[in-house]
Amino acid sequence: xxxxxxxxxxxxxxxxxxxxxxxxxxxxxxxxxxxxxxxxxxxxxxxxxxxxxxxxxxxxxxxxxxxxxxxxxxxxxxxxxxxxxxxxxxxxxxxxxxxxxxxxxxxxxxxxxxxxxxxxxxxxxxxxxxxxxxxxxxxxxxxxxxxxx
RNA sequence: UCAGUCGGCCGGACGGCCGCUUCCGCAAACGCCGAAAGGCCGCGGGGGAGGAAAGUCCGGGCUCCAUCGACAUGCGGUGCCGGAUAACGUCCGGCGGGGGCGACCCCAGGGAAAGUGCCACAGAAAGCGAACCGCUCCGAACUCCGAAAGGAGGCCGGCAGCAAGGGUGAAAAGGUGCGGCAAGAGCGCACCGCGGGUCCGGCAACGGAACCGGCAUGGUAAACCCCACCGGGAGCAAGACCGAAUAGGGACGGCAUCAGCGGGCCGUUCGCGACAGCGAUAACGCCGCAGGGCCGAUGUCAGGCCAGCCGUCCGGGUAGGUUGCAUGAGGUGGCGCGCGAGCGCCAUCCCAGAGGAAUGGCCGUCACGUAUCGUCUCGCGCGAGCGGGCGAUGCCCUACAGAACCCGGCUUACAGGCCGGCUGAUAUC
Numbered sequence: 001x002x003x004x005x006x007x008x009x010x011x012x013x014x015x016x017x018x019x020x021x022x023x024x025x026x027x028x029x030x031x032x033x034x035x036x037x038x039x040x041x042x043x044x045x046x047x048x049x050x051x052x053x054x055x056x057x058x059x060x061x062x063x064x065x066x067x068x069x070x071x072x073x074x075x076x077x078x079x080x081x082x083x084x085x086x087x088x089x090x091x092x093x094x095x096x097x098x099x100x101x102x103x104x105x106x107x108x109x110x111x112x113x114x115x116x117x118x119x120x121x122x123x124x125x126x127x128x129x130x131x132x133x134x135x136x137x138x139x140x141x142x143x144x145x146x147x148x149x
Numbered sequence: 150u151c152a153g154u155c156g157g158c159c160g161g162a163c164g165g166c167c168g169c170u171u172c173c174g175c176a177a178a179c180g181c182c183g184a185a186a187g188g189c190c191g192c193g194g195g196g197g198a199g200g201a202a203a204g205u206c207c208g209g210g211c212u213c214c215a216u217c218g219a220c221a222u223g224c225g226g227u228g229c230c231g232g233a234u235a236a237c238g239u240c241c242g243g244c245g246g247g248g249g250c251g252a253c254c255c256c257a258g259g260g261a262a263a264g265u266g267c268c269a270c271a272g273a274a275a276g277c278g279a280a281c282c283g284c285u286c287c288g289a290a291c292u293c294c295g296a297a298a299g300g301a302g303g304c305c306g307g308c309a310g311c312a313a314g315g316g317u318g319a320a321a322a323g324g325u326g327c328g329g330c331a332a333g334a335g336c337g338c339a340c341c342g343c344g345g346g347u348c349c350g351g352c353a354a355c356g357g358a359a360c361c362g363g364c365a366u367g368g369u370a371a372a373c374c375c376c377a378c379c380g381g382g383a384g385c386a387a388g389a390c391c392g393a394a395u396a397g398g399g400a401c402g403g404c405a406u407c408a409g410c411g412g413g414c415c416g417u418u419c420g421c422g423a424c425a426g427c428g429a430u431a432a433c434g435c436c437g438c439a440g441g442g443c444c445g446a447u448g449u450c451a452g453g454c455c456a457g458c459c460g461u462c463c464g465g466g467u468a469g470g471u472u473g474c475a476u477g478a479g480g481u482g483g484c485g486c487g488c489g490a491g492c493g494c495c496a497u498c499c500c501a502g503a504g505g506a507a508u509g510g511c512c513g514u515c516a517c518g519u520a521u522c523g524u525c526u527c528g529c530g531c532g533a534g535c536g537g538g539c540g541a542u543g544c545c546c547u548a549c550a551g552a553a554c555c556c557g558g559c560u561u562a563c564a565g566g567c568c569g570g571c572u573g574a575u576a577u578c
Contacts, residue, residue: 002182005505006469036182040505050203051550054509058169062510065168079505091511 004040004077013040013079019104021097023086024060027079028105037072039064043082056082059091063098071102 004010016029041060043053060080072078086094 003505007505008468010505042505049550054506054551057505058509062168065510 002036002038004038004079009038009077010040010042010079013077017105017108019101019108021094021101023083023089023094023097024101025081025083026098026101026105027081028073029077030073031075031077037074038077040077040079041082042079047082047084048087052084052087053082056084056086059086059094062091063094066095067098067102071099073106 004013013027013029016027018025018027020026041057043056043060045053047053047056060082064078064080
């Protein structure tokens with residue numbers, strides 16, 4: 001499991017599906033390569049001073065470490081956006097929050113019409129019948145694949 | 150013991166489980182990620198936030214750019230003296246002024262007789278030295294006393310003197326006292342203040358002494374200004390090296406560039422021919438001219454689109470990567486010099502290096518603090534109660550706060566605690 005570091009990767013994940021909980025928001029994107037799971041963390045300045053932001057990021061990082069790897073899908077990118085409640089919320093409760101949020105992300109993926117109804121996602125779902133529903137930003141990934149080869 | 154003042158220091162401890170990052174050693178081949186540059190995976194050992202890492206307010210190192218080497222001008226900054234320092238607006242030691250019984254604290258503390266400006270309100274007047282209420286004097290109508298001479302009062306007037314007293318103000322033209330005078334006034338005198346040169350002490354700021362001058366220049370320079378001194382600009386997102394995709398630049402090669410008109414035999418070609426030449430434009434090349442090509446069933450007009458495509462190579466540059474990047478005005482200890490800030494010598498140590506940003510997460514035990522309750526042949530008090538010790542439980546489970554190229558400062562924030570010097574008051578000896 002790797003950390004997400006490039007700004008472009010964060011922007012790509014931000015266009016994907018998301019699930020929120022009291023202490024954080026989880027964003028997810030499935031990549032088309034065979035790389036490992038990558039996880040990034042975002043804590044903006046509105047959440048407090050540098051010390052508080054550091055603590056939020058460290059607690060979120062610890063959550064991911066405690067999580068069983070099977071809860072996450074392979075070769076995917078995840079971003080956890082921290083909220084101020086992550087400073088004080090009980091750690092065990094936050095772990096349950098994360099498991100629940102990942103489960104909700106899975107359900108959104110298997111049943112796309114009950115999930116986000118973003119602009120133009122329907123034609124992709126119908127165009128790829130045997131595969132899981134793809135988020136609308138897959139159009140961009142296709143372009144990237146062409147340029148890489 | 151209480152109150153105060155100054156300086157220094159700490160800023161939870163120990164343990165368990167699971168991690169992150171960096172360096173060193175071993176192993177370095179296969180492999181993995183990436184287009185490349187480059188990065189990554191194992192084992193063992195060591196290191197891993199602060200006193201402010203903060204604000205980014207000063208001063209430097211370092212880097213690049215510009216160039217000035219000097220002077221002038223402009224702009225900005227600094228502003229008692231001496232010292233410390235790489236430097237400073239910092240620090241130390243003094244001086245002067247102000248505050249406090251005192252320890253001690255505070256001061257943007259050069260120049261106001263170079264010039265200009267301003268001085269609200271109040272007040273007569275706020276600066277080319279004034280006169281409101283006043284004081285004194287003089288004059289005269291008039292009134293009173295008197296027989297008279299004369300005396301007293303006096304609206305008012307004076308191009309007469311004065312500035313003591315009142316009142317205003319932050320500030321009113323030296324202050325206090327005595328003398329003096331019609332009343333007064335440095336008019337005279339004494340002391341204080343001020344100014345001047347002299348002498349003495351001090352490196353100096355400055356202090357002291359006697360003498361002289363009767364006193365002349367109100368405040369404001371965080372108003373302009375004058376004087377002295379200092380200052381080139383931008384910043385590690387500096388800079389250096391490597392280096393995609395895409396677009397664009399350059400060079401070379403290939404393909405495509407329909408079809409047209411004219412010229413002329415220069416070459417090929419064709420015809421004639423005696424093999425020297427002559428002729429021909431039917432064809433290609435050549436030269437010149439014009440026409441661009443594509444789109445809709447076609448034509449005209451109008452309109453729109455495209456004016457190349459492909460390959461190889463070169464150079465600049467972006468994303469990205471590597472570096473800069475931690476041995477330094479360095480820490481600790483000892484000795485010496487100095488009142489001190491500091492300086493010198495010796496020994497010893499290597500002590501964070503991230504880059505969507507490591508230095509942690511979750512627990513346990515114990516301290517510390519705090520609140521409530523209980524308890525004690527504890528202390529004080531008539532008592533309600535207050536204080537102390539012990540125990541239990543809860544809370545906070547710590548405050549301010551997170552390195553970002555590196556140093557020296559300043560400023561600001563900070564729960565709680567420790568140590569030392571000094572001052573004042575009280576009690577006891």
